[in-house]
Amino acid sequence: MTRRFALMGGAGAAAALSVPALLKAAPADVSPDVIIIGAGIFGAWTARRLQEMGRRVTLVDAWAPAHARASSGGESRMTRGAYGPDEVYTRMAWESLADWKALSDTAALPLFYETGVLFFFPRIEPYVEDSLRVHARLGLPTERLDNDALRRRFPMIDFEGVEAGLFEPRFGALMARRAVQTLVATFVADGGRYVQAEIAPPTGAGEGLGHIQTATGERLSAGHYVFACGPWLPKLFPALLGSRIFPTRQEVFFFAPEAGDERFRPGRLPGWADFNGGDIYYGFPDLEGRGFKIAHDAHGPPMDPDLGDRIPSAQALADVRAFMIRRFPALAGRPLSEARVCQYENSANGDLLIDFHPEMNNVLLVGAGSGHGFKHGPAVGRYAAALLTGRLARVEPRFSLASKGETEKREVH
Template identity: 55%
Template structure:
């Protein structure tokens, strides 16, 4: 990885003893490490649990269906890590701050969890998003290439660049194997002292006045006591906090397709093909090379219909498949007629504008809420976890974009 001009402390800030929540300080004064309970073992919850363990707390992590389970937003094969976010420099910084964590986790795993194939963005014109992304990259010292269609065609000939005006290539980024990464991290943390349990937490309603929550109550009547509590419920956040998050986080379904590359060809392998995102006039499509021989992945980044995460139908639609095939045949000529290998239905838990929720509960003084990944959060799991741990330990992030107060009920996503 290149040596960037910003160090980790400049990127994410430091956690100090003075930021510890009062309950945890009292536990330290008694000679105890303090107890934290993290509800939800998706990417946000797991990295928050790790950050709290790193801060010296005894952590219990729990999930109703298991880490990165098939119903969760952290499930699935691959997630893109990228630095291009147009004018939203905060997310470029967070992606960069998380990248070394993903690489370190990959090195420690039995099988690679991070594939460094780079990410290529291409645009039908030099839109503001393209120019602003370049400005942020240059300011942060990220190695980035601006490419012409001719240069892209020479380097990555498996893509048809008809109608493309300009490209942006990020060599440092790539793909994270999503489900396996979360489950690997949980297994490593258990070996390091994490208390992992399976159970479903009961919803929280607003208390009569500000007060601490003494225990997380489970649907089976049991409870888990702790000094601080973190809820990272993914698409179930509105169910967990029905009186404060209803309509402020909305879950939508997104359809994902994997196609077989031509037999005997390695043109779509990660050694030759990057991850990619196509900002064309018809909307944003993105995808991955043939990772681990699962097929070339193609997705349409529209916000699909609103769904309930418990009853979300997991079959793709005929209309969705037809749209992707038409796009595939136009942009990837060598995949015309390619067999469909797999389909997935994943979920976005969207805030009104795409910003995350990392904030304390307005009634329970020791409860932190973290969620609203909005379809782009997985790559930033390590940094979101550090920020959520800082909030849980009593620190004010000074970042209004992540507060509950900024979450509306009208969907108008501006973060892409």
């Protein structure tokens, strides 16, 4: 039976999420085992995994699940398995795909579109060969395409100067805001508690954190805490993470195809990324009539998630229009239908952060999505929940705090 959920933000600090009467949150007087701060994709999936383990969980957010300033907000995110030699991320994406499909099957509207994903390259490079080796080892049905095959199958793209492509037919687009809201509503429906409150920077050491405090002075207590609050992590832990997580401004644009032009709809145009000698552009087909999506995957200037404005820049718009002239000439002159300014929350090299606070042993830090983390949400939640409960068979060194540098040098693509 399809579940139909409506999420409406609560009013005031520590207000419970307002949901239909059939969704019953856990009683406020029941002490939680875990409090999770941040109702984005990492926090929501971690809450769900802990709930599945039988833990009492309270999920806290200052605004609302997938709110406008969250890195998990917005319309769509790509899910793909190509990561060159970084098998850990290919495994996580492939593992998460089944969870995304299962969640989508419960939702009133689709959360996942199997559009396929196409990466293309100006030359055969190690990333291509490494991706194919990893995919063959894991059994992913990935195709390698030469220039002639690319032109035949995707004639809406100009492949001048492109030598090779990787096509992943099983992957595609995740509807980001809708997915987070559905996940949180499912969590609440199954007995979880959602609280809307701004949290002050925590203090504690030795035996751990005793409580967190809201901006209005209310104390919330649990045995363990998970901070999964994206670009707000450096603000809550400035001494520890202020020099290790780098929020950057990112701009996304949507263009309206000509009426009746079927070439840019799902089923014809896949999700795509032009590696462009390392200067990557990416985008999606016209999902649900929102328009052809395009963005430049280059780290923008530093971004304060609270104070940064969300006005698109003329320079970024001109940049993607110039790229469209080159690769999508039929869309180059089409009108802009929508634009969005969000942020990445980058680690120095692009690896995720899932590790305990070095001075508060009951605090788990989860973040540094680095522009590619959304797709991994189900696997991140599973890993974080297993780490928190002592059930993890093997710790991934790349997710450790100790591995996080202070100089940006992105290596994960």
